[in-house]
Amino acid sequence: MQERQCVQAAWASSSHEQEVAGMQVGFIGTGSMGTILIESLLKAGVLAPRHITAANRTARKAEQLAERYPGMRVAYSNAEAAEGNDIVFLCIKPHEFRTVLKEIKRTVNDRQIVVSITSPVTIGSLESWLPAKIAKVIPSITNYMLSGALLCMYGERLSPADIAGLERLLSAIGRPVQVNERFTRVSSDISSCGPAFFSFLLQKFIDAAAVETGIPRAEAERLACEMLRGTGTLLTEGGLSPEDVQYRVAVPGGITAKGLKLMEESVGDLFHRLIGITHAKYYDEMERAASSLDSSSD
Ligand SMILES: NC(=O)c1ccc[n+]([C@@H]2O[C@H](COP(=O)([O-])OP(=O)(O)OC[C@H]3O[C@@H](n4cnc5c(N)ncnc54)[C@H](OP(=O)(O)O)[C@@H]3O)[C@@H](O)[C@H]2O)c1
Missing domain, CATH: 3.40.50.720 (NAD(P)-binding Rossmann-like Domain)
Incomplete structure (x- = not known):
């Protein structure tokens, strides 16, 4: 409102x-x-x-x-x-x-x-x-x-x-x-579904922070949202790539590097499967849309 x-x-x-x-x-x-x-x-x-x-x-x-x-x-x-x-x-x-x-x-x-x-x-x-x-x-x-x-x-x-x-x-x-047009689906996955996918990951991060440490959830959420805004600006206006950001933050052997290693092991093929799922649904919807729009004669 x-x-x-x-x-x-x-x-x-x-x-x-x-x-x-x-x-x-x-x-x-x-x-x-x-x-x-x-x-x-x-x-x-x-x-x-x-x-x-x-x-x-x-x-x-x-x-x-x-x-x-x-x-x-x-x-x-x-x-x-x-x-x-x-x-x-x-x-x-x-x-x-x-x-x-x-x-x-x-x-x-x-x-x-x-x-x-x-x-x-x-x-x-x-x-x-x-x-x-x-x-x-x-x-x-x-x-x-x-x-x-x-x-x-x-x-x-x-x-x-x-x-x-x-x-x-x-x-x-x-x-x-x-x-x-051939890349409609994957582009939409990144651009239109991405806000939901990355908000989901952020929510998991916030929940874990609150549960594991007792930090008030609202405080963790505020910090996380500001972090995402700042990271977005670095990536779009700051001239850094996602790899650059990781390189600049993670000192070898440091805390971030340890966290990144764990993430690398845990994420596995998650995003490959994610793209597989969105495309399977997309091809199904495309087929149904095509057959429903097959004839424009009536
Ligand atoms: N949500 C996103 O982030 C997003 C992003 C990019 C693209 N899109 C695409 O945008 C499209 C719409 O998504 P949405 O999230 O806005 O869906 P939505 O909230 O369900 O809105 C669809 C609207 O179309 C109206 N409608 C249905 N049949 C109609 C008809 N015959 N004549 C006039 N109006 C009719 C519905 O009216 P009623 O009130 O009667 O149901 C409803 O208000 C989808 O194809 C989606 O893939 C969505």
Whole structure:
């Protein structure tokens, strides 16, 4: 709630100097990720509420967003959310695509950019359904803090100017990074699932610290979060690689070196298996998405 108020305050105080001139943006799906994208773009000041139209299956969710950000329009059909907007974000799950595509395919045109944020639905499949320019952009929860990457993949219908315009919008909330669609899953594992995976490891570290030493959990958590923020800055702005950080901290034979040795022995092939599991689920979802989107004729 407090976070929400921060977003609203940031939006209200923004001069909107960075608004992407005149761009109108539609959102279909205002669940977790749709809401994060809308709120981040508002917080960054790159869009104002009057630039946004949102639709959601349960309309009340979109209405609540519009109540928080006066000026935002609620659309009561997906076709209405798509109509006339320069960019339309599809923030829905893979199995929901067929329904939505059927509803918008006669509304969108070849001047619009339709952006899917869903990894298993391919650009080719969307191009077979819609005349629009198709992009796939995989966001991350880190974009809520206007940081982290946005994985960008573009269909051939987008011109360099389309890509530049879209990336100008996206760069307000993170770093657009173009990736090969072939690496969608592993890139998403790192960029979008990574915050959850590394928060899990951090939580285990904090829990162990509290249990093993009696340090108040809140204190351990504060230290751990600051540590992660500082390490992130070293790795992104400080010019250090993960190996450099370990080398700089671990004196041979010292305490950190002992800890790293234990970690090396214990982690084993954990991350290989992790990538195996995410990809197995991904291929399954891809297959199901492909067969559900197989024919665009009805
Ligand atoms: N969560 C992440 O960190 C993350 C990161 C990158 C990409 N993604 C991708 O983003 C997509 C959405 O994920 P999410 O976490 O935002 O899921 P979510 O919270 O379940 O949101 C999906 C939203 O779509 C709405 N919806 C479903 N069918 C619809 C329809 N026919 N018309 C209009 N709206 C419809 C749902 O409405 P109801 O309220 O009626 O259920 C719900 O609000 C997924 O494909 C996911 O892989 C997620």
